[in-house]
Amino acid sequence: MSYIKKPNIFRSNAPKNELGMTYTDYEGAMSTLCAGCGHDSITGAIIQSVFDLNIPPHRMIKMSGIGCSSKTPAYFANQSHGFNSVHGRMPSVATGANAANKELFCIGVSGDGDTLSIGMGQFSHAIRRNVNMLYIIENNGVYGLTKGQFSASADVGSTAKKGEANKQVPIDPCQVAIALGATFVARSFSGDKDQLVPLLKAGLMHKGFAMVDVISPCVTFNDHEGSTKSYMSTRESKREAVYTDYIAPFNEIEVNYEKGSSIEVDLHDGGRVILRKTDESYSPQSRGDSVKNIRAASEEGELLTGLLYIDESQQDFTDTENMIDEPLNSIDHETLCPGNQALKNLLDSYR
């Protein structure tokens, strides 16, 4: 954190996106997180992603719960809408927002505590409903805001700052999400924007619940030797199973991919996701295969990263519930609230 406000310096050669906006235009308030926090780097990756996707700030909602992670929506896109909800209850607020206006891009930012402990129930049901949102877990394995106790994602044997080892089995959000029927499951690392940015872009353009579990080292309480979620150990243990590239609609694919090793998945917006596997036998479109591979890697002490599972064929929450396309705020009051008589008629129809 810093005392001076980040100066706003105009650079004439700063790249602009199709809306004429610069990277800086998508920034938010100064972060008050610890210097070197992985979360700030994820913030940078989000800014890069929405800049690249030309998302108009007023068409974006930023949702969060409680925790270090949940402070981050304040640090990007300060012209967008946001809601900082109760601890672990962000998914239900996001579901409501989605129901009210399905034209908005929804980014939910949560942490390992907010998602895997207090918010586990809400998290599961958001997946089950396939709410159309990008759900980012800033996963550091500790409760940073309460001085570094182990969280539910801490690995067995990983040590706390004072040397005490964790004995409880971790919850792996990726395995859980795949098992619960999630349609887009990815894992990445805050220190690898080259991998993270395409994943966030693909997640934002995916129709349905896109979960990205981002290992985001806590510099203050979990970046020491013995920790399995430090910058060093994450770099050593991560293995990219599926390299992901997001290609925007109408853009030509510039890179030639070797046939057989890559899969193209069409997204609903007309964009495409290109998946390049590092292992021939791995299929990111098979639920069973994905879980098997993640488990196998985990037993080897490896952290499997990339777009681990994708299913573009499922309907999202608003489609299953047969909701109208029009945002509720553009419907006049009479139609939205037809009055007492209409309610009575409705109730009568069930008698």
Place this chain on the structure above:
Amino acid sequence: MQPTDTKNPDYYHKVVDCQWGCPAHTDVPGYIRHIAQGEYTQAYLLNRESNVFPGILGRVCDRPCEPVCRRARVDEEPVAICRLKRVAGDLKGDFKSHLPAVPSNKNGKKVAIIGAGCASLTVANDLLPLGYEMDVFESLPEMGGLIRSNIPKFRLPPEVIDEEFDVIIEQGINLHLNHPIESMKNLLQEDYDAVLVGTGAPKGRELDLPGRHETDQIHVGIAWLESVAFDHIDQVGEKVLIIGGGNTAMDCCRTSLRLGGKDVKVIYRGERHTMKSSDWELEPALEENVDLVLCHSPEEYIVEDGKLTGMRFSIMEYSVDDEGKRQSKKVDETIIPCDTVILAIGQENSFPWVERDLGIEFDQWEVPVVDPVTYESTLKGVFFAGDAAFGPKNIIEAVEQGHQAAISIHKYCNNESLKERLPHGMNLVTAKMGIHEWSYSNDYDYDDRYEVPTVPMDNRFKDINIEVELGYEPGQFKREVERCLNCDIQTDFEAGLCIECDACIDICPVNCLTITENDEESEIRKKIKTPADNYDQALYVSEDLPQTGRVMVKDEDVCIHCGLCAERCPTAAWDMKKFTLQIPYATEEAIDATQKTKKAV
């Protein structure tokens, strides 16, 4: 790319654009910081170390520092470096007690210094603490040289020159005014150990067109300004034409206005962008209602019965041909009526008093052949500095040449090699005072450049001696200093400490950082979020980073030295460090030589 060698003082020196651009390498951010803290005497002394005449230069320096100022690349206008120097000069307290002591026992060596201008007095200033005995010969009744005779008093009051020159002379130099040297040969026969020629470029260039010698109403600018300076001329005609487009032309036209000129025109043969005058010298002239007439090439003085009545000009048109060559074409002709013409088309060296059989060689333009490093002429023991050495340049250049000549004279008198000179050194000390606390004002100030207040137009012309610029008021310079971007507080990177968390990259307000695989420079320049397309500015490339083997890259171009990268760095791999350039002068050379001798013994 190879990792950047930040141990070489030149790398960080170049980041301090103003200091790098200044011929004398004045520590600009250093003195601006002193002013910000109200330490005007220290600000003055820091200036004086490198440029010797801060009060004078704070008014009339050619300011090569300002066009290169980083602020001009971030904002529109550079920091008012020159006028802040004047603040130090105006507000300083007693500084004489801080000057190096002059030994009462002399070292037995005697130096003759010809001319009492800025280059000569810089040599005197540098040699004083080493115990030299020096004779300064000046042909005019007062010291100063060009700045006394050619710069009008409404730009540079004589008291300012007196103060800064007297302080040097008072330390024990034999000054001989009204003492022109008429023969170099005779001087060389006296028992001087070395001779310095600092006589400037005193001869104004002629424009020999028909009619030139038929009237006395045509003046050569340099000589005319000198006559005005010494009160030999106190009036001028009503319709005055100044021929030329340099800074002398500007001084001539503004002087004419103060001597009774009603209709004063500056006539230049080329276009505006080829004029040599600085913007800040042209603008006040235009403000005072001088007409600027461009693309008029002089052809003839029109003289009727010994009286100048006008001047005939060709009107020119300029274009660039297909091969990029400049072409000129006469399109018309005109006569501009006038009663006085002042020629300001350049000045030249002139050495009628140096005999040509002494071994001092001159080139075809009468410029002496001088070594560009040692400033020694082709005759051993005779040195040239200032405009006398390489033709007319500017004051700050003359001062720097004086410093170099002083080193040479000292080495010559001690039988040391003139070519073996100490290199620049540097000192790098952290500016960290605590968490989020720095020893400099790191917050960015959005203010525009402050204008220096001037005397109202009505009052300017009442007396030729009224100084037009009043200097900054406290409320103004206290704000102006905050515009300085502290380029001397370097972003110093220690690759071994970096954990590649990206915090610095994300926080940088000008997006000038990245971590990337090492590559060719042109490729790396594209990888920075805001592309580094100013190739005049260096890229910093670190050693390989420990975790991934990638490199940290910084584009030096528009870094505003806010220190946010260092504040956000969890491992202090980035630190803000105060860079001080160590410039060796004659004294440092002398100390170094003594130490070497001691070691040898």
